[in-house]
Amino acid sequence: MKKLKKNSRCTICKAKGEKEKAIIYLPHHRLTLCKKHFISWFEKRVEKTIKEFKMFSTNDKILVAVSGGKDSLALWNALTKLGYEADGFYINLGIDQYSIDSKELALNFAKKIGRELHILDLSKEIATIPQLKEISNRPACSACGTVKRYYMNKFAKEKGYSIIATGHNLDDEVAVLFGNTLKWDIDYLKRQYPVLKEENGFIRKVKPLCKITEKESALYSFLNNIDYIEYECPFSVGASSIEYKEFLSRLEEKHPGTKLQFYTNFLKKMYPLLNKEKEKKEELKYCKICGEPSYNEICSVCKLKQKVEKLVNTNYNINM
Amino acid sequence: MKIKVKYRGKEQVLDINKEKITALDILKSLNLSSEHAFVAVNGELVSEDYIIKENDNIKVINAISGGKQ
Ligand SMILES: [Zn+2]
Ligand SMILES: [Zn+2]
Numbered sequence: 001m002k003k004l005k006k007n008s009r010c011t012i013c014k015a016k017g018e019k020e021k022a023i024i025y026l027p028h029h030r031l032t033l034c035k036k037h038f039i040s041w042f043e044k045r046v047e048k049t050i051k052e053f054k055m056f057s058t059n060d061k062i063l064v065a066v067s068g069g070k071d072s073l074a075l076w077n078a079l080t081k082l083g084y085e086a087d088g089f090y091i092n093l094g095i096d097q098y099s100i101d102s103k104e105l106a107l108n109f110a111k112k113i114g115r116e117l118h119i120l121d122l123s124k125e126i127a128t129i130p131q132l133k134e135i136s137n138r139p140a141c142s143a144c145g146t147v148k149r150y151y152m153n154k155f156a157k158e159k160g161y162s163i164i165a166t167g168h169n170l171d172d173e174v175a176v177l178f179g180n181t182l183k184w185d186i187d188y189l190k191r192q193y194p195v196l197k198e199e200n201g202f203i204r205k206v207k208p209l210c211k212i213t214e215k216e217s218a219l220y221s222f223l224n225n226i227d228y229i230e231y232e233c234p235f236s237v238g239a240s241s242i243e244y245k246e247f248l249s250r251l252e253e254k255h256p257g258t259k260l261q262f263y264t265n266f267l268k269k270m271y272p273l274l275n276k277e278k279e280k281k282e283e284l285k286y287c288k289i290c291g292e293p294s295y296n297e298i299c300s301v302c303k304l305k306q307k308v309e310k311l312v313n314t315n316y317n318i319n320m
Numbered sequence: 321m322k323i324k325v326k327y328r329g330k331e332q333v334l335d336i337n338k339e340k341i342t343a344l345d346i347l348k349s350l351n352l353s354s355e356h357a358f359v360a361v362n363g364e365l366v367s368e369d370y371i372i373k374e375n376d377n378i379k380v381i382n383a384i385s386g387g388k389q
Contacts, residue, residue, distance in 0.1 A: 004367045023365045035365075070383070171356075171384070215356050218383035222360065230329045230381075245384050249355040 010034035024219065027256035035223055042220045046078045046208050053195045055206040056163045062086040063161040065152055066109075066117065068102030070221040070228040071167030073109050075209055077224060079165065080113050086165065088117040089155060091148055094128025095233060102229040109226065118159070120151055126301065127308045129235070135307050140235035143304070150301040154292055156203045168207040171214040174259045175244040177266055190274045193267065200284045201293035211260065214245070323372060325350075327380040344368035350380060357382045 004025040011032050013020040020034035033041055049055070056062060062079065066072045066088040079086040090106045093099050103119070110117035122128055126147065133140040156164050173192070180188045198204040209217060221228055236242070252258050286292065287299035294300070322335050325346060334349050343359040343366050350357075359366055360379045372378065 006367065006369060214383040215358070218381055219358065219365075222358075222365070222381060242384060245356070246353075249353050249384075253353060253355045 004032065008032050010037050012037045026216070028252075028260055039220065039223055042212065042216060043078050043082060045211060046075075047082050049194070049211050050082075050206075050208050053206070055165075055195055055208060056084070056204075058083055058085070060085070060163045061161045062163040062165050063089050063118075063152075063156045063159070065148070065164060065166045066090045066106045067167070068104075068106040068229040069167065070226070071169050071172075071209060071214075071217050073106070073167075073226050073228050074217045074221045074224075075165060075167045076109070076115070077113065077226060078220070079208070080115060087115055087161075089152060090117055090119045091151060092119060092121045092123070093144065094121075094123050095130060095235065098229070098231070098233050105227050105229055109228075118155065120155060122147065122151075125151065126305050131308070132304060133235075135311060136304055144235070146300050147304070150292065150299070153201075153203055154290075157201075162198075162203065164203050164205045166205065166207055167209055167217075169209045169212050169214050169217050170259060170263060171245050171248070172241070173207070173210050174248055174263050175241045177263060178244050178248060179240065186274065189270070193271060201286065210263070213259070323376075323378065325378045325380050328382065341372045342368060343370045343372070346372070346378065346380060350382075352380070352382055356384045 004022060008022040008025065009032070010018075010020045010022045013034055020036070022032040023035050024038055025032045031041065062084055064072060064076045064079065064086050066076060068090070072088075076086060076088055088106065088110055090103060092103055106117060107119075123131075126132070127135065129140055129144050129147075132143045132147070136143050152164055156162075173194075177189075177192060179185075180192065194207040194210040196202070196205040212220075220226075248259055284293055284295065285297065287294040287302055288297050289302040290299060292299055292301075298306075321338065321341055322333055323341065323346070325332055325334055327350065334346065336345055336349050338345060343361070344354065346359055347354055347357055347368070354368060358381050359368075359370070360381065361370065361372070362377050
């Protein structure tokens with residue numbers, strides 16, 4: 001799209017003496033590609049990222065965190081096509097129409113690629129996100145992040161998966177990196193890596209789309225006829241991460257390659273420096289109630305659960 | 321000229337004051353950058369200089385998403 005000239009031909013087809021019409025120009029890679037070659041370029045790039053960061057191999061059983069959005073479905077599609085054994089995990093957050101629609105799209109996609117989609121109903125485990133927001137007095141996204149991480153990890157262990165893969169793309173990673181850099185939040189910067197190793201009851205978590213832009217991921221989904229949820233979770237409206245993304249897009253427009261460079265140079269140059277000193281790690285405990293890893297005696301999800309139970313016991317009406 | 325577009329799962333009517341409307345004009349009128357959005361006409365991706373024809377089935381795709389944790 002961007003700066004794609006009329007009647008451009010695909011770079012790869014041209015090299016083979018074919019004349020397929022190009023559909024996209026990737027300025028930061030200086031590539032003009034047809035539909036077929038964009039799809040194979042995308043999948044090769046994902047495969048290369050998996051190898052570069054030693055994320056997993058074909059022997060691993062992978063659980064993909066599926067939201068029904070373009071990134072998680074594109075990731076699941078690419079992993080399956082690349083020959084990895086990957087099932088999906090969908091958490092029904094109970095966010096009105098958004099959850100109803102995204103669940104249906106996730107289920108339809110699972111059927112289409114013939115893989116299993118595990119579904120966990122948050123309302124049965126603890127409470128829905130709108131209820132948790134009321135109860136915890138925290139922003140919905142923060143409670144949502146906490147419970148997603150918790151149940152994802154717990155479920156993967158119970159079902160014997162060795163890897164959790166999420167659909168975070170380059171724009172997600174760059175927006176978070178930018179935000180953390182503006183605040184010089186060293187603790188978060190130290191953990192911003194596309195692989196979080198398995199340790200102390202945590203399963204390895206990986207982000208195979210970390211070098212794929214949001215637009216490339218949307219395009220890949222579009223070209224593969226993947227139906228995904230096109231509107232945002234109602235709670236995410238106005239998030240600062242979206243503001244950062246728009247700002248960084250304008251920068252990228254003027255200087256193609258800025259986002260990728262900001263991210264990859266962080267990983268190459270800054271991340272090792274931040275993790276050089278072997279600091280004494282905060283000691284990890286295990287939750288007294290559920291036994292999952294936690295920094296406190298009782299983990300944050302069990303604390304939320306206690307709050308929910310307390311309210312139910314005092315006959316408080318949670319009407320959402 | 322008024323044109324119907326599908327955007328974020330909903331139908332919208334855009335009123336663009338121009339004779340010839342391109343895909344880029346549609347992005348602009350929705351305040352979207354081509355850095356993260358694209359236009360599909362009749363199910364096919366089109367370039368920004370594509371001129372919209374009558375009866376074209378237009379879909380705008382915005383890649384920016386948020387709220388992932
Ligand atoms: Zn080609
Ligand atoms: Zn616990």
